[in-house]
Amino acid sequence: MKGYRPVLFIISAFILFQCTDAKKLKKDRSVSHGLALYTQLCVQCHGEDGKGLGTLYPPLAGSDYIRENPDSLACIIKYGKDGPLEVNGVLYNQPMPGNPLLLDDEVAHLVNYIQNAWGNKGEYIAIDSISASLQNCR
Amino acid sequence: MRHTLKYNGLALFLLLALVISCGNPKKLPVMGPKTVLESDTLYHTIPDFELKNQDGQIVSVGDMKGKIFVTDFFFTTCPSICPIMKTQMLRVNEKFGSVQDFGIYSISIDPRHDTVEVLKEYSERLGVENESWQFLTGDLDSILDLAQKGFLVSAAEDSTAPGGYIHSGAFILVDKDLRIRGYYDGTKESKVDELMKDIAILQKEYEGV
Numbered sequence: 001m002k003g004y005r006p007v008l009f010i011i012s013a014f015i016l017f018q019c020t021d022a023k024k025l026k027k028d029r030s031v032s033h034g035l036a037l038y039t040q041l042c043v044q045c046h047g048e049d050g051k052g053l054g055t056l057y058p059p060l061a062g063s064d065y066i067r068e069n070p071d072s073l074a075c076i077i078k079y080g081k082d083g084p085l086e087v088n089g090v091l092y093n094q095p096m097p098g099n100p101l102l103l104d105d106e107v108a109h110l111v112n113y114i115q116n117a118w119g120n121k122g123e124y125i126a127i128d129s130i131s132a133s134l135q136n137c138r
Numbered sequence: 139m140r141h142t143l144k145y146n147g148l149a150l151f152l153l154l155a156l157v158i159s160c161g162n163p164k165k166l167p168v169m170g171p172k173t174v175l176e177s178d179t180l181y182h183t184i185p186d187f188e189l190k191n192q193d194g195q196i197v198s199v200g201d202m203k204g205k206i207f208v209t210d211f212f213f214t215t216c217p218s219i220c221p222i223m224k225t226q227m228l229r230v231n232e233k234f235g236s237v238q239d240f241g242i243y244s245i246s247i248d249p250r251h252d253t254v255e256v257l258k259e260y261s262e263r264l265g266v267e268n269e270s271w272q273f274l275t276g277d278l279d280s281i282l283d284l285a286q287k288g289f290l291v292s293a294a295e296d297s298t299a300p301g302g303y304i305h306s307g308a309f310i311l312v313d314k315d316l317r318i319r320g321y322y323d324g325t326k327e328s329k330v331d332e333l334m335k336d337i338a339i340l341q342k343e344y345e346g347v
Binding site: 044054056057095 | 221262
């Protein structure tokens, strides 16, 4: 009986390892899709380095807004944003155009990208939870 | 023996050609339709107009005459190419903004939205502090006319385009005599590098007179 224990331990450790690895793989893949979309749709305003432009377009790199409002990102990306918005203590007030034709998985890739590029750190967001967030946009 | 002599001659010739062409800096072409009179060529020049800058002051072609200047057409809410054009124009402004007899005129093709106040805030948010970069607004029809017939670039209202307008992303280089000397893609860093080289060439041209 006792002899099984180490085997069981090794198997479960192996499974656990595989799982985290699969999750990391998913995240990496999503982030790289996100980069491609970012280069098409966002880079002209927020910049390759994510620093924005003057006080016209807010930074995404090191943005406290992204850190504190992870659930609102999907809506901003798909439907845009208007009116005053504060990022890192600076008030921005230009319209950001939406991208209403984006599919839920594309929105998810973009969210994963901006949450993990330029030194930003975020959890992997799955498509399901993006779809759920998109139900609640104003 | 004869062969080497021949090659040496050729090499010398090539070297000479190279030296001569290096010593002769390139002269920028004059763009647009020309009228050739008996002894003279008349070049296309920027026609007169009247617009307002971000401080509400009237700007006309008389303010541009005597300056080497760069113009682009844009609008503040343009989602597609304008932000990149402005990033690139910031580079031009950084390099030449404090040079005498140099100017930048960014002309809005959405003047109904881009009022003097909107342009003022836009320029401040962009971080433009010097006077040599001006943002202009005015009557829509005269602005579209100025773009098409004056600066010879496309600009029009189009409800299917992003933001509602189509327009060229060109930076237009104009000399002190209001003649167009070059068009550069304002969305491409390498083309804007070229523009900055050509501004320097144009400055030399006037120094040489």
